[in-house]
Amino acid sequence: MRLEPIIAHRGASQYAPENTIAAFKKAKSLGAEWVETDVMLTQDNVPILHHDETLERTTGMLANVADTPYETIKSLEAGGEPIPTLAAALTCLNTLGLKLNLELKPLPGKEKDTAEIAIKTLLGKRFPPDKLLISSSSLEALKTAMGIAPELHYGWIADNLSALELGLQSGLSFYSLHLNEQVLDEALVKKLCAEGYKVLAYTVNQATRAQRLFDWGVSSVFSDDPGLVSKA
Numbered sequence: 127m128r129l130e131p132i133i134a135h136r137g138a139s140q141y142a143p144e145n146t147i148a149a150f151k152k153a154k155s156l157g158a159e160w161v162e163t164d165v166m167l168t169q170d171n172v173p174i175l176h177h178d179e180t181l182e183r184t185t186g187m188l189a190n191v192a193d194t195p196y197e198t199i200k201s202l203e204a205g206g207e208p209i210p211t212l213a214a215a216l217t218c219l220n221t222l223g224l225k226l227n228l229e230l231k232p233l234p235g236k237e238k239d240t241a242e243i244a245i246k247t248l249l250g251k252r253f254p255p256d257k258l259l260i261s262s263s264s265l266e267a268l269k270t271a272m273g274i275a276p277e278l279h280y281g282w283i284a285d286n287l288s289a290l291e292l293g294l295q296s297g298l299s300f301y302s303l304h305l306n307e308q309v310l311d312e313a314l315v316k317k318l319c320a321e322g323y324k325v326l327a328y329t330v331n332q333a334t335r336a337q338r339l340f341d342w343g344v345s346s347v348f349s350d351d352p353g354l355v356s357k358a
């Protein structure tokens with residue numbers, strides 16, 4: 127597995143609607159090698175790319191993803207773009223040759239189903255394992271995914287120090303730690319690197335901040351702007 131300094135956060139989300147095929151194509155055209163995206167299940171268990179629990183911010187529709195069948199979601203537009211299924215996104219990423227950090231973002235109560243369905247979709251599509259990093263802030267989702275596909279690489283997402291500790295104490299084996307950049311300092315990054323983890327930081331849209339994080343030992347930053355490093 128080879129990480130790169132920039133992972134395009136939700137695709138090139140500064141330039142195209144987040145978590146859409148257009149955002150992946152834009153990321154590729156801006157030189158990204160890796161994209162991050164969020165997967166969750168519709169009411170009828172179709173894995174789609176979406177970040178929020180509700181459809182309001184992205185589509186204007188006042189509804190929860192958990193209550194909305196795919197047939198309805200299929201007809202919506204997020205910033206003028208369709209909301210992709212995971213399967214459609216994988217086909218696109220394969221064609222573009224992009225590497226994928228797939229964040230399992232289960233809706234409450236759907237932790238196991240989200241992991242199972244996402245991993246089975248990835249395996250069914252034969253997405254190259256060396257181009258794939260699975261992450262989540264749900265231990266249950268990660269444990270389920272690891273049970274099905276222990277050969278893949280997994281990352282723990284933590285927004286704060288107690289969440290980081292939860293992952294470290296979980297007994298699960300993580301390749302990487304995906305941490306809110308605001309909780310990082312030099313000592314913490316060096317400690318985690320010394321323990322053998324790759325440290326990734328989200329969300330970083332300032333080139334000078336990215337450079338400081340790299341200097342401390344951070345492997346990659348999630349950025350809405352895939353061209354960020356060239357601006358450092």
Ligand code: G3P
Binds near residue numbers: 164177283
């Ligand atoms: O995986 C890193 C980052 O995407 C986690 O935060 O809220 O953008 O999914 P969020």
Ligand code: MG
Binds near residue numbers: 164
């Ligand atoms: Mg995410």
